[in-house]
Amino acid sequence: MAELCGIVGIGQTKLAAKRVDVSMPGLVREAADRALLDAGLGWADIDAVVVGKAPDTFEGCMLPELYLADSLGAPGKPLLRVHTAGSVGGSTAIVAASLIQAGIHDRVLTVAYEKQSESNAMWGLTISAPFGVAVVAGAGGFFAPLVRGYIRRSGAPADVGIRVAVKDRLNALKNPYAHLHLKDISHEMVEQSPMLWDPIRLLEACPSSDGACAMVLAREDLAQRAPTPPAWIHATAMRSEPTMFAGRDAINPEAGKMAARDLYAKAGITNPRREIDCAEIYVPFSWFEPMWMENLGFAEEGAGWRMTLEGATALDGDLPVNMSGGVLSSNPIGASGMLRFAEAAMQVRKQAGEHQIEGARRALGHAYGGGSQYFSMWIVGSEKP
Amino acid sequence: MVEPVKSIVTPIRLEYDYTPGRATSRFLRGIAQHRILGQECPSCLKVYVPARGSCPRCAVPTEREVDVQDSGTVVTFSIVRVPSENIHFELPYACASILLDGAGIPFFHVLQGLAPEEVRMGMRVKARWVPTEKLGPTIASIECFVPSGEPDAALETYGEHT
Ligand SMILES: [Zn+2]
Numbered sequence A: 001m002a003e004l005c006g007i008v009g010i011g012q013t014k015l016a017a018k019r020v021d022v023s024m025p026g027l028v029r030e031a032a033d034r035a036l037l038d039a040g041l042g043w044a045d046i047d048a049v050v051v052g053k054a055p056d057t058f059e060g061c062m063l064p065e066l067y068l069a070d071s072l073g074a075p076g077k078p079l080l081r082v083h084t085a086g087s088v089g090g091s092t093a094i095v096a097a098s099l100i101q102a103g104i105h106d107r108v109l110t111v112a113y114e115k116q117s118e119s120n121a122m123w124g125l126t127i128s129a130p131f132g133v134a135v136v137a138g139a140g141g142f143f144a145p146l147v148r149g150y151i152r153r154s155g156a157p158a159d160v161g162i163r164v165a166v167k168d169r170l171n172a173l174k175n176p177y178a179h180l181h182l183k184d185i186s187h188e189m190v191e192q193s194p195m196l197w198d199p200i201r202l203l204e205a206c207p208s209s210d211g212a213c214a215m216v217l218a219r220e221d222l223a224q225r226a227p228t229p230p231a232w233i234h235a236t237a238m239r240s241e242p243t244m245f246a247g248r249d250a251i252n253p254e255a256g257k258m259a260a261r262d263l264y265a266k267a268g269i270t271n272p273r274r275e276i277d278c279a280e281i282y283v284p285f286s287w288f289e290p291m292w293m294e295n296l297g298f299a300e301e302g303a304g305w306r307m308t309l310e311g312a313t314a315l316d317g318d319l320p321v322n323m324s325g326g327v328l329s330s331n332p333i334g335a336s337g338m339l340r341f342a343e344a345a346m347q348v349r350k351q352a353g354e355h356q357i358e359g360a361r362r363a364l365g366h367a368y369g370g371g372s373q374y375f376s377m378w379i380v381g382s383e384k385p
Numbered sequence B: 001m002v003e004p005v006k007s008i009v010t011p012i013r014l015e016y017d018y019t020p021g022r023a024t025s026r027f028l029r030g031i032a033q034h035r036i037l038g039q040e041c042p043s044c045l046k047v048y049v050p051a052r053g054s055c056p057r058c059a060v061p062t063e064r065e066v067d068v069q070d071s072g073t074v075v076t077f078s079i080v081r082v083p084s085e086n087i088h089f090e091l092p093y094a095c096a097s098i099l100l101d102g103a104g105i106p107f108f109h110v111l112q113g114l115a116p117e118e119v120r121m122g123m124r125v126k127a128r129w130v131p132t133e134k135l136g137p138t139i140a141s142i143e144c145f146v147p148s149g150e151p152d153a154a155l156e157t158y159g160e161h162t
Helices: A024-039 A088-101 A121-125 A138-154 A160-172 A187-191 A254-267 A288-295 A304-309 A333-348 B021-032 B155-161
Strands: A005-012 A048-052 A079-082 A107-115 A195-198 A210-219 A231-240 A278-280 A362-369 A374-381 B036-040 B064-068 B071-080 B093-100 B107-111 B124-129 B142-147
Touching: A005 A024, A005 A088, A005 A333, A024 A107, A024 A210, A048 A088, A048 A333, A079 A088, A088 A107, A088 A210, A088 A231, A088 A333, A088 A362, A088 A374, A107 A333, A121 A138, A138 A195, A138 A288, A138 B071, A138 B093, A160 A187, A160 A288, A160 A304, A210 A333, A231 A254, A231 A333, A254 A288, A254 A362, A254 A374, A278 A333, A288 A304, A333 A362, A333 A374, B021 B036, B071 B155, B093 B155
Parallel strands: A048 A079, A048 A107, A278 A362, B107 B142
Antiparallel strands: A005 A210, A005 A231, A107 A210, A195 B071, A231 A374, A362 A374, B036 B064, B071 B093, B071 B124, B093 B107, B124 B142
16 A cells, blocks of 8 residues: 655745746755745755756756756755656656655655746747648647637637636735736736737736745655644546547547546545535646636536636635636746645645635645646645545 | 846757658658658558558557548637747748548648638638649648638538547
């Protein structure tokens, strides 16, 4: 049987367009120091470090895990780097958890980051393949046709994406770490923002952020002694699928559905909408909220947009989604998945401050990456599973 | 007082030799001869274009070659209004996912010859090739797609490919 694993420390940096005050090592150190402080632990208490970030071509810093080893306190310890595109922050946390669950280590530090101000992700993602023609402009260029396909298939009203964009930015106003604090955000403001990749408007897309997130994970007996009660990991799941194959449903990918089924089975959940108190999911473009509601089994296929429209995903709804303001309010790509996982843990530890959901006992953290082809998710709870 | 160095710009370059492999080489040679070659999966019978030599879904090699039409249907699209260094089309342009007639999988190309706001899902389109003397083993031999003038296709005929 796997060991039980608890999250005993959580730290994140202020997420911002440009953190010129810190280097990459300084950025990850800031998050790691905060996670250790939260855990009441020192560097000597850490047995291994697991770090994640998006492609090296973004910042042009090859093998950043070696460059960051000192700032992550890794010399003399196992150091492992994880890479699964945009979902990497989630899968990094899962790899770190598996080192505890497998009984290999007692306490593991896991960190994920991106310094987009020192990178050019749009360039990095606009692939000019040999003998081909670059036509897909960045992540938005890839996902916009999927959004259009979803709107057509589901018959969703045209303003669902705008509503998500407003909701998440209002939530971000309650989160001091969030990058975007748009105090006068409104339906009109989003609607009138320029179309970047029609049907995706500027304010329906995530910003480019610098930031890092860190967590300290510990074995059951050690987690029990943490100064703040831990978030217990009830289940984790990861799945992937190729970007392109005949018959692929890229709007509602099979890999995401499989991961969710596996996750709920492991957590003993039969009715996710009722049994999960809140969810922090990876929504880089507003329409992905309804799309992932369906993929995650919170809504029937074609009905995810109704949850948004009915207010079910608002802070006072029956399944609050993206309490922190989500990826739409801060997107340090490599850290974005871990920030989702960390928010889920903060909720069940009652550490979410103004965006705390009253009585959150079980929360879902979710990340996806690539061409909607990598999925990672976990369920954490205030009680042991 | 000396200004502290906060960041420096260090451009990087990556050059590599690309080996397309057997299937893609045949596809690219076909393109140079004004032909679009696909490969049919012996298991699910879907036709892959460009041919990659295998079906990722069935995990089997695809060997049977079939000619695919240079006409097709716009499965979905986006109107791009953001500049990107690697992209050389004038903004805004329509980036369309196109299902060629006879193909089992769509691919992205640029749609021109109409105002971006007139692009529709289900629209019928045709390849516009570069002049014969400029044909080469590259997708760039197809300059773009343009409307063919046929009536739009019904959602049922392409919906599963969105
Ligand atoms: Zn097949």
